[in-house]
Amino acid sequence: MTPWAIALVVLAVPIGILLLSLLLFGPIYRALTRKCSENVRLDGKTVVVTGASAGLGKATALELAKRGARVIMGCRNLTKAQPVADDIISKSGNTNVVVRHLELSDFASVRKFAAQINAEEEALHILINNAGIAGTKNKEVASCGHELVLATNHYGHFLLTHLLMGKLKAGTSSRVINVSSALHADGQLDIEDLNFDRRRYRFEHAYSQSKLANVLFTKELARRLKGSGVVTNVLHPGSVNTEVLRRPNQALSVFLFGRFISPIIFRTETQGAQTQLYLALSEEGGCESGCYYVNCRKARSSRESCDSDLAKKLWEVSCKNVHLEPAEMIPDSRLDSSSSENPRDASQRRRIGHSDFT
Template structure:
């Protein structure tokens, strides 16, 4: 009798999980634009894995010159070769950048300005999950905020001249729906010198909120330049970022559930791709998107 009850419960749980998976993936937004990008140049940070990798692959498939801006060059080179093979586009290159290191960001941006004559799409995708304890970079910045926000803030501003000269062009910054849990963000203390260091999910949430606030302010400053700036919630996506930094039983269980029920990397990249290429958002700027439409939790 007990065995039958257990079997029934397990079966019910499996059915529930599969149902959630089907509904979530079925309702997920997909970029249907057929836009070609021949003659266009795109940069995707953090393109050696996950959403960034699939975003870069799609842009290459459309004929763009794609620059994979990654910390791990060796890993990125393998991805670049795979993208060339699967898309037939050989104009896919790797450039080293660590968004947590402002010296690295400056060097990368200076190299782009020296070697590239145009830039039409910048996808600020690189990121990391929150840290358990406050850790500073060589620049003296909290590492999560540096990686997810400060690095992209600097990179975007250094490349603005090239983006403007190449207009129409687009800046897409990958945020997250968890930004709504970062409402306690003190914009005057982004380095957590005055306030207690928050829990890892909160610091991650606050860095993602910073992405959205930056995007909205950037869009205002770019009015009339034909350069748009929008932010993205990719959805609940299973990527290797879940296994980086400190892990515990909870994060392991959560990662397994996301792997089963969440989006895969290709589906998770759809909104980033949509904002980078779709004709539907030609003049849209300063918005927060999820599943290829304006998100309900836009700030």
């Protein structure tokens, strides 16, 4: 054999083994996906799903519409989103599905979206902060002045949750569900350099930082909402073949992986939506708060994500960076005398609230 032939054989063997492993892994991984089996109805309930024009958001919006909810889709591209809404209406038979413009990296857009909901809706029962982007090849700065990935994945949802809290508290056993990722465990939060002004920017670092922020936000939010009747949880949807991985402006390695590899080995979008559906519909999702879920089960998040001091620092910095007014801020329950409700009474009230989801 010639040296070239030998080299080809040497390369072909490990590549072949890798491809075979991927082909075997994919079906097994998808088969292990738990399905949300909750058969509750959401008639009379209002739900907001961000990023609902594709991927997990679209799959989630469809399932909630099938259960009778009024579904408000927060989407940045209305031209793309309206046909998706029409498709959801057709498949669910529920005409109460609407699209509203929402660009999470633009705080003015977030405020306009929230103002419209506050003006039109009597109450909000479920807020699913689902939208997100993966890291871009090069650092980009959003219109709000902050690094684009953190602005979209964290700051926008942080601001939106605050602005909609009044309507959430007006609902019965309302829920805030944040979509994070297992990659939060790789995240490093430098409170003094969240925009990567001093640190070297890498797309994977920007993404994992934003996902860590999602978990820290959830845990601090749960602490502040204790006794309020609103619960919040965060989840990892699993490895899912979504459009987030297939956008051409992503880092090349992410784009190629999303285009050619993820369809073989990852969960479908419907499978990936099961955990957020579980948190939206199950009794456990209405009683627990501040927990991290994977595959419809409670799981342990990273050590850094459980750092309460870091969570408080991120909260304070986020309030400043999204320009929250004092009246818009969610108060600290430990400093609010109205939060002195007996924990047993609060738990019972949340359980009673769940009975409305029938």
